[in-house]
Amino acid sequence: MADWLTVLLIIGAMFMVIVVGWEARRRALLTAETTSTLSRLVVDLTIPALVFTQMLRTVDGPALRTNWYVPLLGAGIIAVSLAVALPFASLFTPRASRPTFLFLIAVANWIYLPLPIVEALYGAEGVRAVLLMNVGAQLVLWTLGVWTLRGGKPDLESLKNLALNPGLIATAIGIALALLVPNTASWFTSDGAKSANPVLMAMLMVGSLTIPLSLLVTGAQLGGLDLSDHRPSPALNGVVLLRLLLAPAVVIGLVWLAGMLGLALPTVPRMVTYLIASMPVAISCSIFTERFGGDTPLAARAIFLTTLLSIATVPAIFFLVTRWNM
Numbered sequence: 001m002a003d004w005l006t007v008l009l010i011i012g013a014m015f016m017v018i019v020v021g022w023e024a025r026r027r028a029l030l031t032a033e034t035t036s037t038l039s040r041l042v043v044d045l046t047i048p049a050l051v052f053t054q055m056l057r058t059v060d061g062p063a064l065r066t067n068w069y070v071p072l073l074g075a076g077i078i079a080v081s082l083a084v085a086l087p088f089a090s091l092f093t094p095r096a097s098r099p100t101f102l103f104l105i106a107v108a109n110w111i112y113l114p115l116p117i118v119e120a121l122y123g124a125e126g127v128r129a130v131l132l133m134n135v136g137a138q139l140v141l142w143t144l145g146v147w148t149l150r151g152g153k154p155d156l157e158s159l160k161n162l163a164l165n166p167g168l169i170a171t172a173i174g175i176a177l178a179l180l181v182p183n184t185a186s187w188f189t190s191d192g193a194k195s196a197n198p199v200l201m202a203m204l205m206v207g208s209l210t211i212p213l214s215l216l217v218t219g220a221q222l223g224g225l226d227l228s229d230h231r232p233s234p235a236l237n238g239v240v241l242l243r244l245l246l247a248p249a250v251v252i253g254l255v256w257l258a259g260m261l262g263l264a265l266p267t268v269p270r271m272v273t274y275l276i277a278s279m280p281v282a283i284s285c286s287i288f289t290e291r292f293g294g295d296t297p298l299a300a301r302a303i304f305l306t307t308l309l310s311i312a313t314v315p316a317i318f319f320l321v322t323r324w325n326m
Contacts, residue, residue, distance in 0.1 A: 003121055004319035007275075010117050014215055015311055021219020035220040042214050047111075048170035050207030051131050053200060055174025056184040057192050058128040064175065067132060073265075073273050074110060074133030075140040080254065081247040081277070082106035082148060092238030100294035101235055103149040104302045105242045107288075108279040110137045112214040113310075117275060122268045124192055129272040135171055138162065149292045218283050222307065225286065225300035235295075239302040243281055244313045251277035252317075256326045271321075278317045280306035 024030040030038070085105035093101040111134050118126030142162035162168070178184045188195045188204075195201045252274055255265060265273070286299040320326075 002319075003322055004315050006120060007117055007318045008315035010120055011113070011311055011314055014113065014116060015307075017212065017215040018219035018222065018307070021216035021221075022223040023219075024216070025220040025223030030216075030220040030223075032224055035217060035224060038213060038217050039221070042210060042217060044166045046206055046210040046213060048166045049203040050210045051134075051167055052170040052174040053188070053195075053203050053207055054124070054127055054131055054192075055171060056178050056200075057188050058124045058185070059175050059178040060183075060185070061179060063128075064179065067128070067269070070129055070132040070269055071136035071139075073136065073269060074276070075136035077108065077110065077133075077251060077273065077277050078106050078137060078140045078145060080251050081108065081243075082144065084247045084250050085242055088238060088242060091234075093235040097235055097295045097298060099149050099151045100289055100298055101239060103145060103288070103294065104239050104281050104285055104299060105247060106148065107141060107145055107282045107285055108243065108247075108276060109282040109307075110134065110276045110279065112211075112218060112283070113279055114272065114275045116211045118268075118272050122272070125268050126272060129269050130276075131171065133272065133276065135168060138165055138168055146288070146292060149288060149294050218307075221283050221286070222304055225304060233298075235298055236301050236305065239281065239298075240306055240309065243302070243306050244278070244309060248274070248278040248317055252321060252326060271318075274321050274326075275314070275318065278310070278314045280310040283307075 021030065025035065082102055082105070085102045089098045089101050111130060115127065115130050118130055122129075139162065142159065142165075187197055187200055193204065195204060255270060255273060259265070264270075281299070281302045283303055286296055286303055288294065289296045289299040
């Protein structure tokens with residue numbers, strides 16, 4: 001099966017799970033409180049368990065020396081997308097909404113949606129790339145991203161949140177242990193699904209909940225958004241155009257140009273970069289706009305619409321880059 005068709009099938013299946021979460025929220029099977037609790041469970045427990053076991057299974061000295069630049073790719077996707085949005089902000093939005101407009105275009109869904117896709121396409125190597133990119137993306141989100149959303153105002157609390165991020169802590173501990181202890185990959189079966197160590201086996205089981213739970217939470221969060229104003233607006237149209245089309249095109253063009261200049265990325269990090277750059281607005285953006293005083297109605301509509309349209313745009317972009325061997 002062609003890779004782009006695999007992407008289409010997986011993203012279609014993922015969207016069905018999102019719809020289940022959305023319907024559960026609409027039927028009050030998942031309330032705002034339970035959705036928030038599940039979201040915290042994913043962020044504070046299942047993702048750290050997934051990250052820790054994957055770092056032990058896939059990272060060693062040679063792998064880390066080879067992939068040292070991958071976190072920079074995660075940071076670069078956000079920074080480049082923000083740079084793409086800057087010239088268009090005044091065309092699409094009034095001054096009051098510009099910080100939110102820029103933030104929504106910069107912050108794509110870089111872990112929940114791409115993770116199952118790259119796992120199916122590239123296995124453990126793809127998962128490692130996503131998780132390492134998460135390190136760079138988190139650093140930029142809580143610094144440049146929050147700074148942008150606050151209209152350029154510094155925020156020391158965001159640096160504290162960054163330092164205490166469970167996923168980053170699990171990444172650091174997992175990498176350190178993998179480097180200090182020889183052959184930690186032997187603690188797992190060849191497919192990475194089991195371990196003879198009961199603690200690691202428990203962590204594998206908890207980590208395996210990340211993708212289904214995150215998709216259900218995504219649907220439940222979308223089901224709880226206030227989308228009563230369905231009228232299109234220039235700001236919403238701008239977010240859709242730039243987040244789903246222009247920003248990915250620029251990222252892909254820059255990676256291709258780097259390859260032409262002799263700085264070609266290996267296949268898996270390159271394709272994972274393309275996938276993440278093509279993703280819709282991150283679900284967490286509405287939480288950030290509420291917390292830091294952004295335009296939450298715009299964020300809610302942008303999350304919903306870009307997630308819906310990404311069913312078509314992500315496979316299409318992946319098809320083009322594979323067809324043109326970019």
